[in-house]
Amino acid sequence: MEKTNISATVFRYQPGQDTKHRWQTFKLAVDPEYTILDVLNEIHWHHDGTLAYRRSCRSSICGSCAMKVNGRNVLACETPIHQFGSKLKIEPLPGFEIIKDLVVDLEDFFEKLKRIKPYLIVDQPLPDHEFRQSPAELEQIGESTLCILCAACTSSCPSLWANADYLGPAALLKAYRFVFDSRDDGTDDRLDIINDRNGIWRCHTIFNCMEACPKKIKITEYLSRLKVKVVEKSI
Numbered sequence: 001m002e003k004t005n006i007s008a009t010v011f012r013y014q015p016g017q018d019t020k021h022r023w024q025t026f027k028l029a030v031d032p033e034y035t036i037l038d039v040l041n042e043i044h045w046h047h048d049g050t051l052a053y054r055r056s057c058r059s060s061i062c063g064s065c066a067m068k069v070n071g072r073n074v075l076a077c078e079t080p081i082h083q084f085g086s087k088l089k090i091e092p093l094p095g096f097e098i099i100k101d102l103v104v105d106l107e108d109f110f111e112k113l114k115r116i117k118p119y120l121i122v123d124q125p126l127p128d129h130e131f132r133q134s135p136a137e138l139e140q141i142g143e144s145t146l147c148i149l150c151a152a153c154t155s156s157c158p159s160l161w162a163n164a165d166y167l168g169p170a171a172l173l174k175a176y177r178f179v180f181d182s183r184d185d186g187t188d189d190r191l192d193i194i195n196d197r198n199g200i201w202r203c204h205t206i207f208n209c210m211e212a213c214p215k216k217i218k219i220t221e222y223l224s225r226l227k228v229k230v231v232e233k234s235i
């Protein structure tokens with residue numbers, strides 16, 4: 001296949017060596033069907049082995065390779081370069097500390113996730129076999145189960161940029177996933193946790209999270225339902 005010429009300008013930062021970040025441009029001749037991840041692999045394998053970036057499954061499942069490309073949060077492995085033309089600007093997810101180059105520190109992201117107890121809490125005796133739900137009950141959870149914890153939504157949220165203590169859309173979506181699960185008994189506990197100035201009320205329905213989500217989850221819609229649930233509990 002005929003190659004296409006592109007330029008990829010990549011964010012670089014080496015802690016302990018760089019006092020601030022810098023940009024490095026690579027001129028490459030690549031397959032026109034390449035994804036952003038293919039471009040990064042090309043750079044890493046053939047031009048500069050020191051480039052750091054996360055990747056694992058290459059199948060939009062692990063959520064490791066979320067980053068910002070030409071101003072948009074995307075999953076590198078599923079995003080073809082032809083969406084952007086011949087000039088790429090590749091940056092780490094905004095709003096997080098940089099560990100190195102495109103690798104950000106997600107410690108705080110997962111800490112906030114843990115805070116909402118992201119697992120089924122069951123008080124009743126467990127059934128011997130499957131813990132069944134009816135199709136209607138499953139419908140309540142909807143596509144919130146599709147989240148791959150890539151952090152693209154949380155990283156794109158202006159409320160989080162303004163206040164780092166905000167739980168953020170990914171943790172709140174996970175709270176929704178369990179609050180609306182017919183088998184879960186932890187609802188009151190979770191609603192108390194998110195009914196906080198840094199919880200659900202910090203969501204100002206800006207919709208950035210929905211635009212950023214590679215799984216096209218209607219996050220803002222789910223968070224609105226969660227707000228109603230919190231209000232219902234308090235009255």
Ligand code: SF4
Pocket residue numbers: 063146147148149150151152153154169170173212213214215216217219
């Ligand atoms: S809701 Fe979407 S953008 Fe947010 S972490 Fe989950 S998959 Fe990623």
